[in-house]
Ligand SMILES: O=C(O)CCC(=O)C(=O)O
């Protein structure tokens with residue numbers, strides 16, 4: 415029998431929206447910044463189907479994919495070496511390709527229609543499937559934000575449990591992106607390329623990521639300042655497995671929530687390596703606050719206690735960047 419791979423992350427079941435779960439979530443995000451989340455609503459069949467569609471898409475001829483090159487709304491296809499996630503250290507862009515669905519309406523699940531390949535054409539079965547998955551990601555992301563609001567003890571009069579969800583509205587306009595990624599195996603890369611995605615922190619509020627068994631490579635910079643691989647884990651809950659639920663999903667804090675909480679929540683650097691000669695596919699939901707939301711300090715006694723004396727004195731709301739301004743700044747560096 416081979417030993418189970420070491421898992422540096424806590425697995426938190428979010429089925430119950432209660433103080434105990436909220437404290438577990440907060441603890442994980444205030445230390446490591448990363449967690450596995452179980453007790454979600456995704457089935458394994460759905461996740462497998464999404465990966466199957468992603469594989470079909472990336473297998474299309476290069477010139478077909480290039481037709482929907484990434485646009486100003488951050489929607490569309492990014493090709494190999496186009497994106498530098500670690501612009502200070504990387505000479506060449508990441509050896510990966512990706513497709514972004516964006517400009518969502520989370521009431522209907524619709525995304526930007528003009529920037530879709532034939533495979534996901536507006537109105538098709540695949541398009542409807544994408545709508546459904548984006549709504550599920552939205553619901554899970556919102557649940558995690560609600561738990562964070564409980565954990566951070568945001569006062570009822572200030573918005574309480576809904577403080578974050580009021581700023582990530584179903585009907586809101588945000589830069590939230592659902593992204594499929596493909597990293598080719600080592601044998602397809604130039605000699606000494608060992609990094610598939612440079613070290614970076616994410617740009618939104620939280621990130622939710624599915625990966626597949628046997629395609630590891632994601633690593634996080636842990637609290638001891640060492641790179642630690644994030645394994646694929648199965649649910650420890652036999653009932654969930656019997657119900658056909660998908661494996662736990664990787665969730666991490668991104669920069670907006672770190673700013674917003676005065677770094678109480680940690681936006682942890684991570685990267686993707688090439689541990690073996692297999693393709694890696696991942697499906698990631700970058701959950702962003704509504705575009706015009708300013709990243710002012712949140713009304714939490716825990717956040718207040720973490721501030722330096724006088725840090726927030728004489729500050730006007732306009733002194734704080736908005737969610738969209740922050741993203742645009744980071745994208746400019748990434749695609750420079
Ligand atoms: O594909 C992965 O595992 C990680 C992707 C990632 O960190 C990102 O795109 O921000």
Ligand SMILES: [Fe+2]
Pocket residue numbers: 614615616684
């Ligand atoms: Fe990332």
